[in-house]
């Protein structure tokens with residue numbers, strides 16, 4: 001699979017309006033020295049990858065200076081933020097680092113002097129795809145903003161040997177290929193063999209009476225795994241601060257049983273090692289659904305335990321006890337994946353450091369905070385009690401005690417019904433006994449946050465309503481954000497340069513300065529330049545589409561983009577139904593003045609998600625028919641771009657005219673792609689879901705196209721058993737498109753291929769595709785008309801850019817810092 005290439009005509013340093021950088025002889029010499037002495041290659045023999053590594057190492061030296069300086073400057077007393085996340089979807093680091101250090105020009109010139117093109121070698125870097133989607137990318141944006149705002153922070157996670165699978169599309173079907181991103185080494189990481197912790201699993205717990213009558217719990221574990229630290233520097237904007245992303249790799253305590261090896265049992269001698277190291281072997285490709293495997297629980301506990309041990313050790317080096325831990329550290333649990341931290345922190349404090357239970361509980365609940373990212377019942381993590389007993393026998397005891405004390409404290413405050421106990425208990429007894437990780441994280445945290453206003457409201461009203469009634473101050477909203485450095489400055493340098501010219505260089509430092517654009521939205525000369533920038537971006541995307549899919553598209557057409565994980569609740573199939581209906585409409589009335597459209601899709605399906613894979617196949621089959629039909633040529637084209645990742649997003653987003661955010665209302669917690677697309681000038685077509693609600697508030701209702709059922713309406717509609725059949729009966733257009741797809745009009749080689757998919761829509765349609773279809777169709781036709789009034793279209797587009805400054809992750813992190821972590825912002 002070919003990776004995305006980025007050809008930047010204009011480097012951001014030019015965008016900054018800065019004087020042309022002077023040639024930096026040091027950079028040139030540094031690159032040459034790295035090539036020779038670190039890579040071991042002569043200039044004459046060096047290939048792109050060698051140049052990439054040499055340059056990355058030369059740049060890294062400059063990062064290290066600032067990194068060490070940041071650590072030295074942060075006195076031991078300063079409060080740190082610890083962001084615990086099973087996912088960090090970083091993408092490429094080379095250009096991000098060079099750009100944040102403001103040395104793009106120097107590096108470009110140094111390389112040019114050596115006959116090497118910066119844009120060619122930056123495309124050699126593999127994506128660090130240590131995440132599935134929004135949650136992982138959010139963690140990466142947050143790390144960048146934390147450093148930018150000069151907040152001392154550690155990201156803690158797992159150093160997966162294999163990141164999220166590479167997606168190959170073969171005849172329309174998704175195939176998963178291992179992402180071996182480390183096979184050529186990783187110049188950004190520092191292995192720390194001296195920073196390691198033992199993480200234990202299994203075994204039994206012995207209870208021993210102490211002379212004072214208390215009981216000591218001794219955990220005799222069955223298995224010990226070594227967690228070894230790998231540190232990656234996270235560079236903030238203008239290199240102001242460099243924080244650490246510390247990822248753990250699993251190692252066997254006993255890597256080789258020499259006796260077995262010498263006996264000739266060469267496989268058995270390393271069997272234990274294989275089992276242990278599996279923990280950090282591969283990222284689970286599940287998005288918003290808990291992978292129920294034991295290995296997943298082992299991953300979660302592995303990184304949580306190592307991270308807690310690490311920060312407790314650092315605390316103890318400077319303080320006599322842990323009583324002031326909450327003054328020196330705030331831990332953020334990114335979803336429930338690290339929620340076992342509640343029990344593990346209690347265990348470490350009580351069992352290992354002899355802190356009294358009550359005091360340990362005070363410390364724990366003053367240090368931990370939890371972010372919830374979904375309310376979908378099937379996505380809320382629970383673990384079978386039996387599994388926990390086997391893998392983490394001491395933790396299940398601690399969870400039982402936390403639960404007992406929690407329920408007891410409720411009883412003390414008055415009557416509690418059996419119903420309430422069932423609702424708020426940490427143990428779900430309804431289908432087998434399971435530990436509910438969301439409520440555990442809730443009870444163990446000081447603050448619990450949702451990721452958009454609507455989502456937080458729904459948290460209070462639905463999934464966490466009982467706990468919210470008990471702890472009314474705990475839930476708080478922190479609407480997601482994105483780092484403008486990556487998603488505007490780096491991804492769209494031409495637009496950035498234009499913005500700097502229009503509103504001044506402060507726009508590079510302060511997202512809210514974008515509002516200065518309001519002054520020029522009516523200026524035709526400015527608008528023409530804006531459209532010209534977009535045109536270049538669209539030409540680049542058209543080339544990429546041709547290279548990846550063979551589909552030729554016209555950059556003058558409306559680029560209609562839906563890029564995100566493939567999921568029924570995100571409703572790519574709603575978009576595909578509309579595509580098929582539009583195709584039929586164009587064929588029926590070929591002489592109408594249709595707005596030329598290119599429907600662009602990209603996204604991965606979880607490997608076990610059969611329906612999602614079928615939706616990809618449907619996109620492919622539609623593309624086959626539509627792109628090869630001369631009747632619609634120049635009016636409608638469909639492209640499914642394989643292997644969506646951060647780097648591909650960086651190419652698609654600056655070229656999108658229309659941003660599809662069409663989830664069933666109430667189901668998308670926030671979305672962050674919606675923010676990236678609006679920032680780059682795409683107009684949103686969307687439901688009133690997640691952060692779309694706040695995008696509408698920011699950009700104004702006249703500059704966004706909202707359609708469909710609202711969250712309360714969707715909830716009510718879903719409860720009507722015949723909602724789908726009624727919607728279909730009321731819409732001849734929908735009925736006919738369902739007939740066409742269901743009967744094989746787009747899959748003549750296998751006419752029954754989509755019968756199940758269509759049958760599902762006819763029978764249950766849990767995501768209300770049929771109910772929203774007509775409203776969506778009408779909204780799209782309204783946009784068709786708008787496209788014919790370019791002045792109006794570009795005005796709306798520009799107003800989107802001007803008004804989305806609030807979605808900078810700097811704003812989000814500021815809010816976390818002030819209201820959740822209580823740390824100063826630099």
Ligand code: H53
Nearest residue numbers: 133134135288373374668669670671
């Ligand atoms: O988290 C994003 C949200 C988005 C939500 C996503 C997410 C995952 O990527 C994975 C698991 C999960 O429960 C939620 O779907 O709406 O924007 C960041 O908050």
